Amino acid sequence: MDWNKVLELASFSPNQDCHIIIVGESKDGQPFCFEDNFAIDKISEDSITVCLEQLGVYPFDKLEHVSFVEFSFKDGAILYYAYVDLIGLELKKTICSLTLSLPEEVFQHQNRRHPRAKLTLRTPITLRVAGIRSLSAQKGVAFTGQLLDISVGGLSFVTSNRLFFPLILEFSFILPNVSQPMTVYGEIVRVTHFSNDSYRVAAEFRYTPESILQDIDAFCSNY
Numbered sequence: 001m002d003w004n005k006v007l008e009l010a011s012f013s014p015n016q017d018c019h020i021i022i023v024g025e026s027k028d029g030q031p032f033c034f035e036d037n038f039a040i041d042k043i044s045e046d047s048i049t050v051c052l053e054q055l056g057v058y059p060f061d062k063l064e065h066v067s068f069v070e071f072s073f074k075d076g077a078i079l080y081y082a083y084v085d086l087i088g089l090e091l092k093k094t095i096c097s098l099t100l101s102l103p104e105e106v107f108q109h110q111n112r113r114h115p116r117a118k119l120t121l122r123t124p125i126t127l128r129v130a131g132i133r134s135l136s137a138q139k140g141v142a143f144t145g146q147l148l149d150i151s152v153g154g155l156s157f158v159t160s161n162r163l164f165f166p167l168i169l170e171f172s173f174i175l176p177n178v179s180q181p182m183t184v185y186g187e188i189v190r191v192t193h194f195s196n197d198s199y200r201v202a203a204e205f206r207y208t209p210e211s212i213l214q215d216i217d218a219f220c221s222n223y
Helices: 003-009 210-222
Strands: 017-026 031-043 047-053 063-075 078-084 086-092 095-101 116-118 124-132 143-151 154-159 167-173 182-195 198-205
Touching: 017 182, 031 063, 031 182, 116 210, 124 154, 143 210, 154 182, 182 210
Parallel strands: none
Antiparallel strands: 017 031, 017 063, 031 047, 047 095, 063 078, 086 095, 116 143, 124 143, 124 167, 143 154, 154 198, 167 182, 182 198
């Protein structure tokens, strides 16, 4: 599939999260392997710039040669991935910026099975940590966020609280034009910076009754 076709089919824009894998050779002749989640910063006619902000030392000073780079992102249930070239690398204190070539060919990990609703109305969401890797009898204190999109496979939201994989969360929310509140559970799969003081978090549903998933699927199909 060509890049323009992917842009027609998928949600792809600045501030969206993506995943980068870099494989090459280090200066001491050993294999160099690096992977992390980045946030898309800019998209131009011939390149994509992605950023990663974190504390600590980046390993790129050890990189001698790049063999290949994989760029990937998820849109609902579909994983898009492609080989790209590393055009530029810039390190500024805690920020790492990579400039990547546009992919020549893009592959899909699986076909889209469920429609996804990108919520245009403000939709608050209440969250609690409900376990780590599995549900626990104990639950954490409640905190809030803003629901961004949802499908029968999972959801994404923005919060000012720092979260990480593999926390299991309890989500409570009321979808637009739906009177009945919903409570579902999901496992965090990605966390990226959304702004200076907030994070975008993606989660896949776990331990959620089929009846609720059917209601979510019906909502997404008609939204």
